Amino acid sequence: MIRLMAISLASSMLALACSTTGPPREELARAAIAVGTAEDAGAQSHASAEWARARQKLDEAQAATASKEYVRARRLAEQAFVDAELAAAISRSEVAMQHARELRESIETLHDETRDGGPSPEAM
Helix, strand or coil: CHHHHHHHHHHHHHHHHHHHHCCCHHHHHHHHHHHHHHHHCCHHHHCHHHHHHHHHHHHHHHHHHHCCCHHHHHHHHHHHHHHHHHHHHHHHHHHHHHHHHHHHHHHHHHHHHHHCCCCCHHHC
């Protein structure tokens, strides 16, 4: 019984080891999608350093995969994913803060107009 459990455990560990040493297709796909999402969120202009780092790591991961350096490729793809997620979050935050500033300015303008008795003739 113990021998059977040991063989089962060993075969499970071997299967796990084999599954993590192949090409990191899923990790590369996730990283590529995250980089594209960050780009769509405006990260190139709002979080350019983070976006560039994600793009570079994705490129390096693809090159490592082509060289069959799968462990390195997987690590780089995971890092690219995290960097891209950070870039997208920074970009979304910057855009939200800009919208908040614009909204605050509009509210202040409306407040000034109502306090002064309405819009100025030049504004009409």
